[in-house]
Amino acid sequence: MTLNEGESVKVYIRRVNRVIDYIKANLDGDLSLDRLSGVANFSKYYFHRIFKAVMGENVNAYVGRLRAERSAFMLLYNPSKSITSIAYDVGFSSPSVYSREFKSFYKLPPSKWRKIKNSNICKVESNFSKELHQPEFYIHFSETKPIWRNHMTQNIELNIEVREMPEIPIAYVRHHGAYDPFDKQLFQSLFQKLMSWAVPLNLFKPPQTKAMTIYSGGHPDTTEPDKLTVDVAISLAGVVNVKGDIGVRSIPAGQYAVVSLVDATMEESGKAWETLFNDWLPHSGYQPGDGAYYINHQNDPEQHPQKLYTLEMYLPVKPL
Numbered sequence: 001m002t003l004n005e006g007e008s009v010k011v012y013i014r015r016v017n018r019v020i021d022y023i024k025a026n027l028d029g030d031l032s033l034d035r036l037s038g039v040a041n042f043s044k045y046y047f048h049r050i051f052k053a054v055m056g057e058n059v060n061a062y063v064g065r066l067r068a069e070r071s072a073f074m075l076l077y078n079p080s081k082s083i084t085s086i087a088y089d090v091g092f093s094s095p096s097v098y099s100r101e102f103k104s105f106y107k108l109p110p111s112k113w114r115k116i117k118n119s120n121i122c123k124v125e126s127n128f129s130k131e132l133h134q135p136e137f138y139i140h141f142s143e144t145k146p147i148w149r150n151h152m153t154q155n156i157e158l159n160i161e162v163r164e165m166p167e168i169p170i171a172y173v174r175h176h177g178a179y180d181p182f183d184k185q186l187f188q189s190l191f192q193k194l195m196s197w198a199v200p201l202n203l204f205k206p207p208q209t210k211a212m213t214i215y216s217g218g219h220p221d222t223t224e225p226d227k228l229t230v231d232v233a234i235s236l237a238g239v240v241n242v243k244g245d246i247g248v249r250s251i252p253a254g255q256y257a258v259v260s261l262v263d264a265t266m267e268e269s270g271k272a273w274e275t276l277f278n279d280w281l282p283h284s285g286y287q288p289g290d291g292a293y294y295i296n297h298q299n300d301p302e303q304h305p306q307k308l309y310t311l312e313m314y315l316p317v318k319p320l
Contacts, residue, residue: 010244015040016054017174017247020229023063024217024292025252027070028091031063055176065227067091068105071098072222075114077277078287080320083110148284150275158272160259160280162317167253171198171246172214172233178225182266187213190232197246198234207298210235214251214294233294252291252316257284259313269295269309276315289316 022039023031036059037044040051051059067090074086081089087098087110102110148160173194179186191211198204204211217229242248257280259272273293281288299310 007244012050013054013174013245014242014247015042016051017245018249019051019059020055020062020217021247021249023066025290027063027067028089031091033059063091064101065105066217068102069218069222069227071102071110072106072113073219073288075110076117076221077281078320079118081287083114086110148280150280158259158261158275158280160257160276160284162286163256163258165251165253165256165314168210168251169236169238169248170212170214170233170251171203171236171240171242171248172216172231173246174216174229174231176217176229178228179230181270187232194232194234194246197243201240203236203240204234208237211297212294213297214292216292251294254289254291255286255317256289256314257281257286257317258315260311261313262310263304263306263308264311265308266301269311269313272313276313281315281317284317285320286317287320289318291316 019036019040022036033044033047037047040047042050048058051062055062057065070090071086071092074081074089075083078086083098084095087095090098092098092101099109102108102113106113108116146161150158150160171194173190175186175190195204203209212231212233212235214231214233216231217223218227220228236248240248257276259276261269261272264272293313293315296312296314297309298312301307301309
Protein backbone atom coordinates (compact mmCIF):
# COMPACT_ATOMS: atom_id res chain seq x y z
CA MET A 1 0.00 0.00 0.00
CA THR A 2 1.30 3.49 -0.89
CA LEU A 3 0.88 6.16 1.78
CA ASN A 4 -0.37 9.60 0.82
CA GLU A 5 1.51 12.72 1.96
CA GLY A 6 -0.56 13.29 5.11
CA GLU A 7 -0.24 9.66 6.23
CA SER A 8 3.52 9.73 5.63
CA VAL A 9 3.93 12.77 7.87
CA LYS A 10 2.01 11.00 10.65
CA VAL A 11 4.30 7.95 10.36
CA TYR A 12 7.36 10.20 10.66
CA ILE A 13 5.88 11.87 13.74
CA ARG A 14 5.08 8.51 15.34
CA ARG A 15 8.62 7.22 14.79
CA VAL A 16 10.22 10.40 16.12
CA ASN A 17 7.92 10.25 19.16
CA ARG A 18 9.18 6.70 19.70
CA VAL A 19 12.73 8.05 19.75
CA ILE A 20 11.74 10.81 22.19
CA ASP A 21 10.20 8.27 24.55
CA TYR A 22 13.37 6.16 24.35
CA ILE A 23 15.61 9.16 25.07
CA LYS A 24 13.57 10.20 28.11
CA ALA A 25 13.73 6.67 29.52
CA ASN A 26 17.48 6.29 28.85
CA LEU A 27 19.13 9.67 29.44
CA ASP A 28 22.10 7.97 31.13
CA GLY A 29 22.23 5.13 28.57
CA ASP A 30 23.17 4.53 24.94
CA LEU A 31 21.95 7.49 22.87
CA SER A 32 24.29 6.96 19.95
CA LEU A 33 23.25 7.70 16.38
CA ASP A 34 23.18 3.99 15.58
CA ARG A 35 20.92 3.26 18.53
CA LEU A 36 18.46 6.13 18.00
CA SER A 37 18.17 5.67 14.24
CA GLY A 38 17.47 1.98 14.94
CA VAL A 39 14.68 2.91 17.37
CA ALA A 40 13.18 5.15 14.68
CA ASN A 41 13.73 2.57 11.95
CA PHE A 42 15.32 5.24 9.74
CA SER A 43 18.69 5.17 7.99
CA LYS A 44 21.30 6.76 10.24
CA TYR A 45 22.43 8.87 7.30
CA TYR A 46 19.06 10.69 7.20
CA PHE A 47 17.91 10.38 10.80
CA HIS A 48 19.37 13.75 11.93
CA ARG A 49 17.52 15.62 9.19
CA ILE A 50 14.24 13.83 9.85
CA PHE A 51 14.45 14.46 13.62
CA LYS A 52 15.17 18.17 13.11
CA ALA A 53 12.36 18.51 10.57
CA VAL A 54 9.86 17.13 13.09
CA MET A 55 11.23 18.64 16.32
CA GLY A 56 12.81 21.88 15.16
CA GLU A 57 16.16 21.07 16.78
CA ASN A 58 18.81 18.46 16.07
CA VAL A 59 18.98 15.32 18.14
CA ASN A 60 22.23 16.23 19.97
CA ALA A 61 20.80 19.59 21.04
CA TYR A 62 17.58 17.87 22.12
CA VAL A 63 19.44 15.33 24.27
CA GLY A 64 21.60 18.05 25.84
CA ARG A 65 18.58 20.20 26.63
CA LEU A 66 16.65 17.28 28.09
CA ARG A 67 19.58 16.36 30.34
CA ALA A 68 19.94 19.96 31.51
CA GLU A 69 16.20 20.26 32.19
CA ARG A 70 16.08 16.96 34.05
CA SER A 71 19.03 18.10 36.17
CA ALA A 72 17.36 21.47 36.88
CA PHE A 73 14.27 19.67 38.14
CA MET A 74 16.49 17.53 40.39
CA LEU A 75 18.34 20.61 41.67
CA LEU A 76 15.00 22.05 42.76
CA TYR A 77 13.27 18.99 44.15
CA ASN A 78 16.18 16.75 45.22
CA PRO A 79 17.86 19.18 47.64
CA SER A 80 20.01 16.54 49.35
CA LYS A 81 21.54 15.24 46.10
CA SER A 82 24.98 16.54 45.18
CA ILE A 83 25.58 18.31 41.90
CA THR A 84 28.15 15.67 40.92
CA SER A 85 25.62 12.87 41.46
CA ILE A 86 23.01 14.76 39.45
CA ALA A 87 25.47 15.25 36.58
CA TYR A 88 26.08 11.51 36.25
CA ASP A 89 22.44 10.55 36.88
CA VAL A 90 21.24 12.53 33.86
CA GLY A 91 23.98 11.20 31.59
CA PHE A 92 26.75 13.81 31.49
CA SER A 93 30.27 12.43 31.15
CA SER A 94 31.73 14.64 33.90
CA PRO A 95 30.73 17.46 36.30
CA SER A 96 32.71 19.99 34.23
CA VAL A 97 30.88 19.06 31.02
CA TYR A 98 27.60 19.24 32.95
CA SER A 99 28.38 22.69 34.35
CA ARG A 100 29.23 24.02 30.91
CA GLU A 101 26.10 22.57 29.30
CA PHE A 102 23.85 23.74 32.14
CA LYS A 103 25.21 27.27 31.92
CA SER A 104 24.54 27.37 28.18
CA PHE A 105 20.82 26.83 28.90
CA TYR A 106 20.30 28.66 32.20
CA LYS A 107 23.06 31.32 32.06
CA LEU A 108 24.33 30.30 35.49
CA PRO A 109 26.36 27.34 36.83
CA PRO A 110 24.20 24.69 38.58
CA SER A 111 25.32 25.57 42.12
CA LYS A 112 24.45 29.26 41.77
CA TRP A 113 21.18 28.52 39.95
CA ARG A 114 20.12 26.14 42.74
CA LYS A 115 21.00 28.68 45.43
CA ILE A 116 19.03 31.49 43.77
CA LYS A 117 16.01 29.30 43.06
CA ASN A 118 15.92 27.94 46.61
CA SER A 119 16.27 31.46 47.97
CA ASN A 120 13.30 32.60 45.90
CA ILE A 121 11.24 29.64 47.08
CA CYS A 122 12.07 30.46 50.70
CA LYS A 123 10.97 34.07 50.17
CA VAL A 124 7.66 32.95 48.73
CA GLU A 125 7.07 30.53 51.58
CA SER A 126 7.93 33.26 54.09
CA ASN A 127 5.57 35.77 52.46
CA PHE A 128 2.72 33.27 52.43
CA SER A 129 3.53 31.38 55.62
CA LYS A 130 0.05 31.97 56.99
CA GLU A 131 -1.45 30.17 53.99
CA LEU A 132 0.98 27.25 53.77
CA HIS A 133 0.47 24.26 56.02
CA GLN A 134 2.72 21.36 56.82
CA PRO A 135 0.82 18.19 55.91
CA GLU A 136 -0.71 16.11 58.70
CA PHE A 137 0.45 12.50 58.69
CA TYR A 138 -1.63 9.56 59.89
CA ILE A 139 -1.95 5.81 59.40
CA HIS A 140 -5.03 4.30 57.80
CA PHE A 141 -5.09 1.25 60.10
CA SER A 142 -7.75 -0.67 58.21
CA GLU A 143 -5.50 -0.68 55.16
CA THR A 144 -2.14 -0.33 57.00
CA LYS A 145 -0.94 2.48 54.76
CA PRO A 146 0.23 6.03 55.50
CA ILE A 147 -1.81 9.02 54.31
CA TRP A 148 -0.93 12.71 54.37
CA ARG A 149 -3.63 15.36 54.71
CA ASN A 150 -2.94 18.80 53.24
CA HIS A 151 -5.13 21.87 53.67
CA MET A 152 -5.22 23.28 50.14
CA THR A 153 -7.67 26.07 51.00
CA GLN A 154 -9.89 26.83 53.95
CA ASN A 155 -12.60 24.57 52.56
CA ILE A 156 -10.65 21.86 50.73
CA GLU A 157 -8.38 19.14 52.13
CA LEU A 158 -6.21 16.87 50.02
CA ASN A 159 -5.51 13.29 51.06
CA ILE A 160 -2.22 12.08 49.58
CA GLU A 161 -0.99 8.51 49.65
CA VAL A 162 1.95 6.71 48.08
CA ARG A 163 0.98 3.69 45.99
CA GLU A 164 2.99 0.97 44.30
CA MET A 165 1.73 1.00 40.71
CA PRO A 166 2.17 -1.65 37.99
CA GLU A 167 3.41 -0.86 34.51
CA ILE A 168 0.59 0.55 32.35
CA PRO A 169 0.75 0.06 28.54
CA ILE A 170 -0.77 3.06 26.76
CA ALA A 171 -1.64 4.47 23.36
CA TYR A 172 -1.17 8.22 23.08
CA VAL A 173 -1.39 11.36 20.94
CA ARG A 174 1.24 14.04 21.62
CA HIS A 175 1.16 17.83 21.53
CA HIS A 176 4.57 19.44 21.23
CA GLY A 177 5.04 23.12 22.11
CA ALA A 178 3.48 25.80 24.28
CA TYR A 179 0.02 25.10 25.66
CA ASP A 180 -2.39 26.37 28.27
CA PRO A 181 -3.25 23.57 30.74
CA PHE A 182 -6.75 25.08 30.96
CA ASP A 183 -7.26 25.01 27.17
CA LYS A 184 -10.32 22.76 26.90
CA GLN A 185 -10.43 23.01 23.12
CA LEU A 186 -6.86 21.72 22.73
CA PHE A 187 -7.34 18.71 25.00
CA GLN A 188 -10.74 17.86 23.59
CA SER A 189 -9.27 17.85 20.07
CA LEU A 190 -6.41 15.57 21.17
CA PHE A 191 -8.79 13.14 22.87
CA GLN A 192 -11.08 13.25 19.84
CA LYS A 193 -8.21 12.19 17.60
CA LEU A 194 -7.29 9.35 19.97
CA MET A 195 -10.88 8.15 20.45
CA SER A 196 -11.64 8.18 16.72
CA TRP A 197 -8.95 5.51 16.44
CA ALA A 198 -9.63 3.58 19.67
CA VAL A 199 -13.43 3.35 19.78
CA PRO A 200 -13.96 1.58 16.39
CA LEU A 201 -11.35 -0.99 17.49
CA ASN A 202 -13.24 -1.54 20.78
CA LEU A 203 -10.18 -0.44 22.78
CA PHE A 204 -11.97 2.05 25.03
CA LYS A 205 -14.00 0.25 27.70
CA PRO A 206 -14.48 2.44 30.77
CA PRO A 207 -14.05 2.04 33.66
CA GLN A 208 -11.46 -0.67 32.91
CA THR A 209 -9.76 1.60 30.37
CA LYS A 210 -8.03 4.63 31.87
CA ALA A 211 -8.14 7.99 30.08
CA MET A 212 -5.09 10.06 30.97
CA THR A 213 -3.30 13.35 30.47
CA ILE A 214 0.47 12.85 30.75
CA TYR A 215 2.88 15.77 31.21
CA SER A 216 5.47 13.96 29.18
CA GLY A 217 8.15 16.54 28.50
CA GLY A 218 9.52 19.33 30.67
CA HIS A 219 8.18 21.30 33.61
CA PRO A 220 7.15 24.98 33.62
CA ASP A 221 9.86 25.73 36.24
CA THR A 222 12.67 24.43 34.03
CA THR A 223 11.51 24.29 30.39
CA GLU A 224 10.80 27.00 27.84
CA PRO A 225 7.08 26.94 26.92
CA ASP A 226 7.71 26.08 23.26
CA LYS A 227 9.71 22.99 24.31
CA LEU A 228 7.00 21.43 26.48
CA THR A 229 5.14 18.28 25.49
CA VAL A 230 1.89 16.80 26.76
CA ASP A 231 0.17 13.52 25.82
CA VAL A 232 -3.41 12.33 26.01
CA ALA A 233 -3.59 8.57 26.40
CA ILE A 234 -5.67 5.51 27.12
CA SER A 235 -4.50 2.35 28.86
CA LEU A 236 -4.24 -0.83 26.78
CA ALA A 237 -5.16 -4.38 27.74
CA GLY A 238 -2.81 -5.98 25.23
CA VAL A 239 -0.64 -5.46 22.18
CA VAL A 240 -2.20 -3.30 19.46
CA ASN A 241 -1.13 -2.03 16.06
CA VAL A 242 -1.21 1.75 15.75
CA LYS A 243 -1.35 4.01 12.74
CA GLY A 244 -0.69 7.61 11.84
CA ASP A 245 0.79 9.70 14.66
CA ILE A 246 -0.67 7.56 17.46
CA GLY A 247 2.11 6.03 19.55
CA VAL A 248 2.40 3.20 22.06
CA ARG A 249 4.60 2.91 25.15
CA SER A 250 4.27 2.16 28.87
CA ILE A 251 4.05 4.20 32.05
CA PRO A 252 6.74 2.62 34.27
CA ALA A 253 5.89 0.63 37.37
CA GLY A 254 6.94 2.16 40.68
CA GLN A 255 5.91 4.34 43.58
CA TYR A 256 3.57 7.26 42.93
CA ALA A 257 2.17 9.94 45.21
CA VAL A 258 -1.55 9.99 44.47
CA VAL A 259 -4.09 12.76 45.01
CA SER A 260 -7.80 12.08 44.49
CA LEU A 261 -10.24 14.90 43.67
CA VAL A 262 -14.02 14.60 43.44
CA ASP A 263 -16.19 17.31 41.86
CA ALA A 264 -13.33 19.81 41.60
CA THR A 265 -13.05 22.86 39.39
CA MET A 266 -10.23 23.15 36.85
CA GLU A 267 -8.63 25.84 39.04
CA GLU A 268 -8.77 23.55 42.09
CA SER A 269 -7.09 20.81 40.04
CA GLY A 270 -4.25 23.18 39.19
CA LYS A 271 -3.94 24.22 42.83
CA ALA A 272 -3.73 20.54 43.83
CA TRP A 273 -0.60 20.09 41.66
CA GLU A 274 0.97 23.15 43.31
CA THR A 275 0.15 21.78 46.76
CA LEU A 276 1.60 18.38 45.90
CA PHE A 277 4.90 19.83 44.62
CA ASN A 278 5.36 22.81 46.94
CA ASP A 279 3.77 21.79 50.26
CA TRP A 280 3.68 18.00 50.45
CA LEU A 281 6.91 17.00 48.71
CA PRO A 282 9.39 18.91 50.96
CA HIS A 283 7.88 17.35 54.11
CA SER A 284 7.23 13.85 52.81
CA GLY A 285 10.64 12.15 52.90
CA TYR A 286 10.31 11.55 49.15
CA GLN A 287 11.79 13.16 46.07
CA PRO A 288 10.47 13.10 42.49
CA GLY A 289 11.18 9.84 40.72
CA ASP A 290 11.95 9.27 37.07
CA GLY A 291 9.12 9.47 34.58
CA ALA A 292 6.22 11.78 33.89
CA TYR A 293 3.47 12.91 36.20
CA TYR A 294 -0.06 12.35 34.95
CA ILE A 295 -3.79 12.56 35.54
CA ASN A 296 -6.23 9.65 35.44
CA HIS A 297 -9.58 11.16 34.42
CA GLN A 298 -12.53 9.43 36.06
CA ASN A 299 -15.38 11.40 34.52
CA ASP A 300 -16.20 13.59 31.54
CA PRO A 301 -16.66 17.08 33.02
CA GLU A 302 -18.77 18.10 30.03
CA GLN A 303 -21.37 15.58 31.23
CA HIS A 304 -21.32 16.95 34.80
CA PRO A 305 -24.10 19.44 35.67
CA GLN A 306 -21.51 21.94 36.98
CA LYS A 307 -18.69 20.89 34.59
CA LEU A 308 -16.65 19.54 37.53
CA TYR A 309 -13.78 17.04 37.48
CA THR A 310 -13.28 13.72 39.27
CA LEU A 311 -9.71 12.53 38.84
CA GLU A 312 -6.54 11.11 40.33
CA MET A 313 -3.12 12.79 40.05
CA TYR A 314 0.04 10.67 39.99
CA LEU A 315 3.56 11.93 40.73
CA PRO A 316 6.43 9.39 40.52
CA VAL A 317 8.46 9.44 43.76
CA LYS A 318 11.34 7.67 45.46
CA PRO A 319 12.85 7.97 48.97
CA LEU A 320 15.26 10.81 49.65
